[in-house]
Amino acid sequence: MLVSATDMLQKAEAGHYAVGAFNLNNLEWTTSLLRAAEETQSPIILQVSKGAGAHMGGFKCNALMVAEMLKSQHMTVPVALHLDHGTYEGCLAALDAGFSSIMYDGSQEADFETNLKNTAELVKLAHAQGVSIEAEVGGIGGTEDGVTSRGECADPEECKRIADLGVDFLACGIGNIHGVYPDDWEGLQFDVLAAIKEAVGHLPLVLHGGSGIPDDQIKKAIQNGVSKINVNTECQIAFADATKAHFASGEVDKPKGFDPRKCLKPGFDAVCDKAKEKIALFGSEGKGWN
Ligand code: 13P
Helix, strand or coil: CCCCCHHHHHHHHHHCCCEEEEECCCHHHHHHHHHHHHHHCCCEEEEECHHHHHHCCCHHHHHHHHHHHHHHCCCCCCEEEEEEEECHHHHHHHHHHCCCEEEECHHHCCCHHHHHHHHHHHHHHHHHCCCEEEEEECCCECEECCEECCCCCCCHHHHHHHHCCCCCEEEECCCCECCCCCCCCCCCCHHHHHHHHHHHCCCCEEECCCCCCCHHHHHHHHHCCEEEEEECHHHHHHHHHHHHHHHHCCHHHCCCCCCHHHHCHHHHHHHHHHHHHHHHHHCCCCCCCC
């Protein structure tokens, strides 16, 4: 059964480790991530962006797929299905579809007051269904149309105002960005992280753009209150690299080598291995149900 992400993240915050939130890209991707969680006995958050959700048949299809896989893969560790960067309407659709966790990305709104008002409404709706909710303060940068923007840092006072609405975990910009980090990236802003943690107390914090951040910075972020780390790009790169190598090896030209279940398997195994590597780095190995 899918669970809300609240309990697993409160335990992570208290235990000074983080739970990986891995984006889904298709059915086999989901299988690989669940396998990684079960083999490491780690809780896991499977998250779906609007675009990937549509690619996989829509939110209802996503929720049914994951719920059925929990049974067919005999999962024994806690699994949450989370909406990544939802709009207000997207959150309503994910709640209706049976997601066990949602993110309302109010940083997309024109002003902070709209973010505050919509977050307050969605906290009530989510909690009425036993669903956990993540909010966001301060934009997460990234590359769009070839232009890379620097990650915007969140204002600790705004974080406190959003935290006081009763959200279960909070995404806050601390210089992190989505996608591949540029060579001149300045690193995570630990002074900002410390000020936010001071303002919000034990509320679990979320680090978006978890791909490509040096391991020492990841560990320091976890020690300073980050309890959920989002990873997508590194899994995608692992898939692409393994798939390219397999096609270059000539295996695809052997009898039945063209079967997609065969020729894409090395890529999906690489996603599983990458997720296991991250789970070990984040310290959530063996923390299923603890
Ligand atoms: P990356 O693709 O940079 O790992 O970021 C994932 C993410 O933050 C999804 O919200």
